[in-house]
Amino acid sequence: xxxxxxxxxxxxxxxxxxLFVKAIQKKPDxxxxxxxxxxxxxxxxxxxxxxxxxxxSLRDVRTxxxxxxxxxxRNDKNSYYTFMHEQLFNHTDIQEQNxxxxxxxxxxxxxxxxxxxxxxxxxxxxxxLLGIGRNGHIGFNEPSICFTKGAFKVKLTESTxxxxxxxxxxNPMPHYALTMGIGSIMKAKKIxxxxxxxxxxxxxxxxIKGEVTPVCPASILQxxxxxxxxxxxxxxxxx
Ligand code: GLP
Numbered sequence: 001x002x003x004x005x006x007x008x009x010x011x012x013x014x015x016x017x018x019l020f021v022k023a024i025q026k027k028p029d030x031x032x033x034x035x036x037x038x039x040x041x042x043x044x045x046x047x048x049x050x051x052x053x054x055x056x057s058l059r060d061v062r063t064x065x066x067x068x069x070x071x072x073x074r075n076d077k078n079s080y081y082t083f084m085h086e087q088l089f090n091h092t093d094i095q096e097q098n099x100x101x102x103x104x105x106x107x108x109x110x111x112x113x114x115x116x117x118x119x120x121x122x123x124x125x126x127x128x129l130l131g132i133g134r135n136g137h138i139g140f141n142e143p144s145i146c147f148t149k150g151a152f153k154v155k156l157t158e159s160t161x162x163x164x165x166x167x168x169x170x171n172p173m174p175h176y177a178l179t180m181g182i183g184s185i186m187k188a189k190k191i192x193x194x195x196x197x198x199x200x201x202x203x204x205x206x207x208i209k210g211e212v213t214p215v216c217p218a219s220i221l222q223x224x225x226x227x228x229x230x231x232x233x234x235x236x237x238x239x
Contacts, residue, residue, distance in 0.1 A: 001208065001227045005236045009196045012230040013042020016129075016192055019228070021050045023127055029060040033128035033185070034088075035139075036065070036080045039194040040129055041087055048091035058094040064120060066130075066139035066185075068104040070153060070176035078168055079104070102151060102178040113151035113178065120184045128188035132195050135159040136203045136216035140179035144214045149183035163199075182220055190226045193218075198234040205238035 006012050020043065024030055034040070050056045065080055072079045081101050089099060100119060106112035130138050135157060141148055142157045156164075156175050165173040185191070195204055207218040208229070214220075221227050 001222065001224075001229060003208065003229050003231070003236075003239070005231055005233060005239075008232050009039075009042050012194055012196065012232060013046050016040075016043040016194055016230050017046020017050070019192060020047050020127065020129075021056045024056050024058065024061060027126065028057065029062070030126045031123045032061060032063045033125040033180070033188055034063050034065050034084065035129045035131045036067070036083050037131040039131035039196055043129070043194065044088040048088060051092040058092040060098075061094055062098045062100070062123060063094070064100045064116075064123060064125060064180070065102070067177050067179040068102045069174040070104045070178060071174050072104060074101075074103075074105070078171075078173075102180070104174075104178055106178075109153050109178065113153070116178075116180070117150040117184060120180065120187070125184075125188040127190045127192060128185055130185070130191060130193040130218075132193060132200060132203050132207065132218050133160055134163055134199050134203055136206055136218045138182070138185060138193075138218045138221075140177040141182050141185075141217040143217060147183070147214045147217070147220055148181040150181040151178060151184065152181060153177070154179055182217060186220060186224055191221060191224055191228070193221070193227065193229045194231070195229070195235040196232045198237060200231070200235040201238045204229075204231055204235050208239060 068080045074081045102116050140154050206216040212219045
């Protein structure tokens with residue numbers, strides 16, 4: 001695991017943004033696994049700006065997002081589909097048919113999850129971007145008694161509901177989500193994680209220095225051969 005400690009979120013956004021832009025320039029039809037939450041936003045801003053300046057094109061890039069809430073209309077302002085369009089896709093030349101999400105409104109959840117797993121197996125993600133939950137979750141793989149393989153429907157924990165409900169001002173936050181499994185995340189050729197702020201310090205210490213256990217799902221990344229972790233000083237304070 002390569003650990004890069006930087007001053008603040010803006011610096012991380014620039015460094016991680018450059019990493020993605022270079023990777024896209026090198027492989028224009030790259031397959032990216034993408035994350036939501038506040039952590040990747042500066043990175044998305046960097047990629048969007050590079051695209052608008054004509055430094056990079058996302059025309060042939062394919063993306064697979066990690067997770068989606070269950071029961072929110074796709075265009076709801078709090079859906080991860082909307083988040084990704086507002087934070088990244090709408091500012092680039094990516095083609096809509098190249099962006100992929102789990103369907104949080106699927107009537108047959110099992111079929112939806114198996115279909116997403118099949119697509120991921122065929123696509124073979126080049127770089128997976130990750131944030132991390134305060135409790136060590138990645139995607140929406142919450143602390144558990146075992147690591148998950150493929151996509152599944154998850155009941156969100158109190159910690160996650162507490163952290164994310166601030167975004168839901170009108171309607172209550174969904175308590176369920178569909179998420180890519182840990183097995184699929186681990187199949188990505190490279191993983192880039194971003195963690196900022198002191199609320200992530202415990203999770204960072206558990207992920208990097210703790211034992212590998214599904215109680216801290218991100219700890220499995222210790223077994224991945226190509227992980228870069230960008231964190232600011234506050235998130236790194238327990239390392
Ligand atoms: C959500 C997402 C995760 C993300 C996490 C942290 O739970 N499902 O993919 O990593 O939030 O979000 P933030 O970066 O806002 O702290």
